[in-house]
Amino acid sequence: MASDASVAGSVRARLDVGRVVMVPAAFVLLYFDVLALVHRGGGWGALRWLGAIIWCYLRRGSAIATSGSVTGYAAAVIATLAPSTLPLVRGAPPGAVQEYAGYALVVAGTGWAVWSLRFLGRSISVIAQAREVVDRGPYRLVRHPLYVGELVASFGVALVANNVGAFCFWVALCGLQAYRALREEQVLLHALPGYHDYRARTAALLPGVF
Numbered sequence: 754m755a756s757d758a759s760v761a762g763s764v765r766a767r768l769d770v771g772r773v774v775m776v777p778a779a780f781v782l783l784y785f786d787v788l789a790l791v792h793r794g795g796g797w798g799a800l801r802w803l804g805a806i807i808w809c810y811l812r813r814g815s816a817i818a819t820s821g822s823v824t825g826y827a828a829a830v831i832a833t834l835a836p837s838t839l840p841l842v843r844g845a846p847p848g849a850v851q852e853y854a855g856y857a858l859v860v861a862g863t864g865w866a867v868w869s870l871r872f873l874g875r876s877i878s879v880i881a882q883a884r885e886v887v888d889r890g891p892y893r894l895v896r897h898p899l900y901v902g903e904l905v906a907s908f909g910v911a912l913v914a915n916n917v918g919a920f921c922f923w924v925a926l927c928g929l930q931a932y933r934a935l936r937e938e939q940v941l942l943h944a945l946p947g948y949h950d951y952r953a954r955t956a957a958l959l960p961g962v963f
Contacts, residue, residue: 818944820881825936829879832900832929835922836907844916851912858909865891866902873899881937883944886951894960896938896951900930901958934958 820826847855870877872890891898907926911919934957941948 816882818883820940826880828929829933833879839910842914847915855909855912859906862902862906869898881940883941886947896955897934
């Protein structure tokens with residue numbers, strides 16, 4: 754008969770904590786964003802983005818390795834969930850050019866992020882984890898296309914919000930995503946032999962840059 758310790762370990766192995774946390778959190782943000790957008794209009798790309806996150810989390814695979822950095826966990830969770838609260842922030846009405854530019858960035862960034870999720874698929878994770886080396890689709894061009902899409906879409910939302918706080922938040926988000934990418938690559942380099950070669954030939958965030 755299996756011991757209590759081995760049974761507990763087996764339960765922990767089957768329990769995907771990230772899925773348990775992220776799926777309900779994304780549903781809550783989805784609910785509040787729907788309420789805000791119904792009353793204020795626009796910005797529906799955020800809803801498609803949250804829906805894609807929920808779908809990928811429900812079908813993702815098991816991790817080979819996971820980062821033990823508490824600060825890395827915090828940066829990853831904040832950087833992922835906080836942009837979805839931006840539709841709730843509004844300043845003075847933006848000019849027409851600024852508003853259309855913001856919506857264009859939201860569409861472009863969200864489309865790029867959803868395209869990235871299509872290829873990331875079962876390897877999705879908020880915290881730094883290793884599953885497999887993904888080098889298809891946008892991952893042929895940059896190592897962190899999902900973060901690029903998030904930053905572009907968030908900047909578009911900040912433009913439409915036309916609020917100083919929203920722009921300050923976006924600058925902080927850039928720093929969080931950079932730190933998040935650093936922690937993630939430490940785990941990938943250690944756990945996935947093929948990641949070193951992939952990293953050597955592929956830019957981090959912009960093709961041909963860094």
